Amino acid sequence: MDPVAGTLLRMLALLSAQTCSTVVVGNTYNCDAPLASALSRASFSSSSELSSSHGPGFASLNRRDGAGGWTPFVSDKYQWLQIDLGERMKVTAVATQGGYGSSDWVTSYLLMFSDSGRNWKQYRREESFLGFPGNTNSDSVVHYRLQPPLEARFLRFLPLAWNPKGRIGMRIEVYGCAYRSEMVNFDGKSFLLYTINQKSMNPVKEIITLKFKTTQSDGILLHREGQNGKHITLELVKGNSSCDANLPSPDTQATLTLGSLLDDQHWHSVLIELLNTRINFTVDKHTYHFQADGETSLLDLDYKISFGGIPRHGKSMVVPHKSFHGCFENLFYNGVDIIDLSKKHKPEILIMGNVSFSCLHPQTVPVTFLSSRSYLALPHPSGENSLVISFQFRTWNRAGLLLTSQFLHRSGTLVLVLSDGKLKLRLCPPSQPMRAITAGAGLNDGQWHSVSLSAKGNHWSLKVDSNASSAAHSLHGWVDSADTYYFGGYPDNSSGSGCESLLGGFQGCLRLMSIGGTAVDPISVQQGVLGSFSDLQIDSCGITDRCLPSYCEHGGECSQSWDTFSCDCTHTGYVGATCHSSLYERSCEAYKHRGNSSGLYYIDLDGSGPLGPALVYCNMTDSAWTSVQHNGSHLSRVKSSHGESPQPVIFKYMASMDQLQALIDQADHCQQDLAFHCKKSRLTLTHLDGTPVSWWVGRTNETHTYWGGSLPDAQKCTCGLEGNCIDSQYHCNCDADRDEW
Numbered sequence: 175m176d177p178v179a180g181t182l183l184r185m186l187a188l189l190s191a192q193t194c195s196t197v198v199v200g201n202t203y204n205c206d207a208p209l210a211s212a213l214s215r216a217s218f219s220s221s222s223e224l225s226s227s228h229g230p231g232f233a234s235l236n237r238r239d240g241a242g243g244w245t246p247f248v249s250d251k252y253q254w255l256q257i258d259l260g261e262r263m264k265v266t267a268v269a270t271q272g273g274y275g276s277s278d279w280v281t282s283y284l285l286m287f288s289d290s291g292r293n294w295k296q297y298r299r300e301e302s303f304l305g306f307p308g309n310t311n312s313d314s315v316v317h318y319r320l321q322p323p324l325e326a327r328f329l330r331f332l333p334l335a336w337n338p339k340g341r342i343g344m345r346i347e348v349y350g351c352a353y354r355s356e357m358v359n360f361d362g363k364s365f366l367l368y369t370i371n372q373k374s375m376n377p378v379k380e381i382i383t384l385k386f387k388t389t390q391s392d393g394i395l396l397h398r399e400g401q402n403g404k405h406i407t408l409e410l411v412k413g414n415s416s417c418d419a420n421l422p423s424p425d426t427q428a429t430l431t432l433g434s435l436l437d438d439q440h441w442h443s444v445l446i447e448l449l450n451t452r453i454n455f456t457v458d459k460h461t462y463h464f465q466a467d468g469e470t471s472l473l474d475l476d477y478k479i480s481f482g483g484i485p486r487h488g489k490s491m492v493v494p495h496k497s498f499h500g501c502f503e504n505l506f507y508n509g510v511d512i513i514d515l516s517k518k519h520k521p522e523i524l525i526m527g528n529v530s531f532s533c534l535h536p537q538t539v540p541v542t543f544l545s546s547r548s549y550l551a552l553p554h555p556s557g558e559n560s561l562v563i564s565f566q567f568r569t570w571n572r573a574g575l576l577l578t579s580q581f582l583h584r585s586g587t588l589v590l591v592l593s594d595g596k597l598k599l600r601l602c603p604p605s606q607p608m609r610a611i612t613a614g615a616g617l618n619d620g621q622w623h624s625v626s627l628s629a630k631g632n633h634w635s636l637k638v639d640s641n642a643s644s645a646a647h648s649l650h651g652w653v654d655s656a657d658t659y660y661f662g663g664y665p666d667n668s669s670g671s672g673c674e675s676l677l678g679g680f681q682g683c684l685r686l687m688s689i690g691g692t693a694v695d696p697i698s699v700q701q702g703v704l705g706s707f708s709d710l711q712i713d714s715c716g717i718t719d720r721c722l723p724s725y726c727e728h729g730g731e732c733s734q735s736w737d738t739f740s741c742d743c744t745h746t747g748y749v750g751a752t753c754h755s756s757l758y759e760r761s762c763e764a765y766k767h768r769g770n771s772s773g774l775y776y777i778d779l780d781g782s783g784p785l786g787p788a789l790v791y792c793n794m795t796d797s798a799w800t801s802v803q804h805n806g807s808h809l810s811r812v813k814s815s816h817g818e819s820p821q822p823v824i825f826k827y828m829a830s831m832d833q834l835q836a837l838i839d840q841a842d843h844c845q846q847d848l849a850f851h852c853k854k855s856r857l858t859l860t861h862l863d864g865t866p867v868s869w870w871v872g873r874t875n876e877t878h879t880y881w882g883g884s885l886p887d888a889q890k891c892t893c894g895l896e897g898n899c900i901d902s903q904y905h906c907n908c909d910a911d912r913d914e915w
């Protein structure tokens with residue numbers, strides 16, 4: 175194994191042993207001013223309203239005018255109430271109330287937030303997927319404190335459930351304060367190079383904080399070099415943030431993977447604390463620790479840090495790395511505001527390429543297919559006689575129906591499915607053999623994948639990503655134009671051909687849908703202007719990573735689908751949903767109680783605790799002896815030595831020190847046997863200067879000069895203690911210089 179891979183594995187082992195701690199970011203002190211009641215009516219909007227006196231402008235907490243609050247035209251799960259705070263604010267709490275003097279109130283709701291009024295993100299309370307608790311009557315106020323707070327300009331309340339004897343009815347307030355924000359936008363070629371002012375250096379601790387947002391899955395966040403190829407690089411790789419720290423020498427390179435799904439065009443926070451031999455990384459709410467080997471200080475790195483890219487003269491970076499495309503916010507090095515310095519063109523900042531000091535919002539509208547009943551129906555553009563469809567999807571599910579359509583006159587059905595992580599396109603003419611083309615693999619990895627499907631003449635083409643390895647395949651099939659395309663599922667009541675009814679619907683996100691070269695606007699679908707849908711969340715991609723943090727214990731491998739995760743406990747020695755329960759007994763005693771006879775057994779000394787199972791020999795006599803195997807059970811020859819170079823014999827046990835310690839702690843009695851067959855070989859004598867000729871070193875690294883059956887410091891063997899040695903001049907038979915063994 176090469177040293178780099180060795181370190182990588184070590185780091186991964188280190189990582190899996192870490193418990194991720196939750197940190198609460200931001201000081202919420204005195205940040206609880208009511209924000210919504212100060213807004214004009216125009217700042218409130220909604221999906222619909224029951225009447226002009228039920229409009230969103232009446233939705234401020236404790237208002238009694240109009241009909242006493244907001245009520246949508248129909249009470250269903252596609253309704254929302256939105257407020258525009260005018261600029262990004264820090265929001266620390268929300269409060270809800272029903273419609274004044276009505277039987278209309280919401281018992282549970284989702285809180286969504288956004289910078290731009292597009293691409294909403296759900297605020298998850300305590301990692302829960304459930305909604306916020308709402309009201310039980312029309313007038314009492316239910317507060318909910320946001321831990322951690324959020325920063326956003328737009329908020330949306332999405333009612334999930336309401337008084338069954340009434341309608342949706344809401345009055346709301348949000349609490350918070352102004353949010354200070356300095357932003358810089360990188361175009362994928364630009365970066366900032368900061369030369370650290372030595373006044374801002376701290377000899378024991380350096381802290382870098384920033385927030386970033388991007389739609390790109392790859393890009394450098396920061397890079398810093400030191401002498402002899404040392405460097406620390408934080409970069410996005412496939413939407414995960416990865417820290418590549420090449421510390422004291424090139425053979426201690428280590429890569430940590432931190433966070434996931436970070437390319438969702440929402441803000442993610444990064445906190446890096448460089449201490450003397452330790453780095454702490456916090457990405458959003460998850461903290462990881464990196465410990466450098468030995469005494470190496472991490473702090474003797476160069477005085478230059480680059481953000482968003484790597485200067486071309488970079489010494490240690492051989493592989494080309496993609497620069498960052500997106501925005502940074504509130505970038506600080508030991509309290510120094512790097513973006514503010516950049517804006518002021520201060521000499522310690524070198525701006526490379528085009529940067530701007532505001533953040534643009536790409537107007538991509540993702541759609542979440544929440545369940546297997548979800549679908550989106552879109553019309554075939556009139557006059558189009560060929561078929562060209564493209565879209566992007568992301569999911570964790572291995573299978574699902576992505577697209578289906580019946581051709582005119584029911585002459586056949588087109589079915590595009592995700593099956594075992596691959597795309598399969600089938601034409602399904604009734605009573606004809608099915609023809610299929612397959613493209614891509616491993617497409618259920620949570621990343622965005624682009625799909626384009628076209629048919630011209632009798633030639634079909636299916637392309638996944640722009641990657642040559644999954645190039646277009648073709649098949650000859652029957653081409654006609656369709657009237658309706660169903661994305662992600664199929665309505666139950668439609669009379670399909672039967673091909674699609676066998677398949678479960680898709681769960682995941684779709685975006686950038688285009689039919690016949692025309693982009694589909696999901697907002698017009700939401701407004702009821704285009705197509706129809708069921709069980710969708712439009713303008714939000716609700717993908718989450720249920721394997722981060724992983725709830726699989728003892729090194730079990732986490733895998734996930736849209737709704738759940740599972741642990742592969744193979745080879746861990748544990749079973750259960752999270753690999754929690756040990757497969758093995760805690761001791762030989764327990765095996766003996768079960769009636770097992772002597773033999774090799776795995777024991778798990780702390781049960782479901784962190785110690786792994788150990789293979790031991792259980793000797794079932796009157797009591798159960800646990801014997802730990804080691805590498806020195808065969809006889810090894812000890813050559814004569816003259817003191818300068820003692821011959822070491824090292825025993826390596828088939829149990830770790832922690833396991834041995836636990837075994838010793840649990841044992842009634844513990845012993846080690848060592849046999850030394852001797853001929854003219856002295857054991858207890860000392861050299862002229864008083865140093866012993868032989869000694870052994872215990873597990874806690876201390877030296878002992880006594881031997882089997884004797885006592886510490888006695889410098890005698892058993893026969894010496896008992897006074898029955900062969901030669902009474904010596905305290906040990908080995909010391910007697912006899913000719914026989």
Ligand SMILES: [Ca+2]
Pocket residue numbers: 756778779780781782783784785786787
């Ligand atoms: Ca254990």
